[in-house]
Amino acid sequence: MSSSQVQGGSHQVNLLLRPATKADIPAIRGIYNDAILNTTSTFDSTPKSMAEMESWFAAHDERHPILVMVADGHVWGWASLSRWSDRAAYDGTAELSVYVHPEHRGQGIGRKLMAAILEEGRRAGLHTVISRIEAGNAASIHLHAAFGFSMVGVMKEVGCKFGRWLDVAIMQLILEGQTGPVALIQE
8 A cells, every 4th residue: 555664772663654464463453452451442341352352353344444554574553444334324424543663652653554545535535534642642642633633522431441431532534525634734
């Protein structure tokens, strides 16, 4: 799909951005399970089994893609657009997810994944993308805002994780009529 470079320790690392395959499911699962156990980026609280992740993967299609960022043969991060609802009136709406391996956060991988997955959503003819973000996650809220997402609202104390009640910010991006997410960010 595309390639770029990031600094990997003392040397440049070539990154490959491509559609996810079934062979990527274990790595995607590992990244997601780390987020489940160690962050409030997801409100899932129990690690996902391979069977659950295979079912999740199968629920995606051309209109709801999964992308991976690969370096040195390893998945460093992934992004997906998932159906917002199974009700037909929501067919033009998808929910965005972006997760990066903990060893590779802060290197711009999430930004690259977000730009690419939003472009895929645009190509697929989606109308709007929604993100649910733990309201205290300032970095994620800032990243979404940099891509043109607007704050729709905050749901107070709707999830309990790590022994505390958490708020969820809802952010939305209308894709139609935009020039593209790449124009909204600085590399």
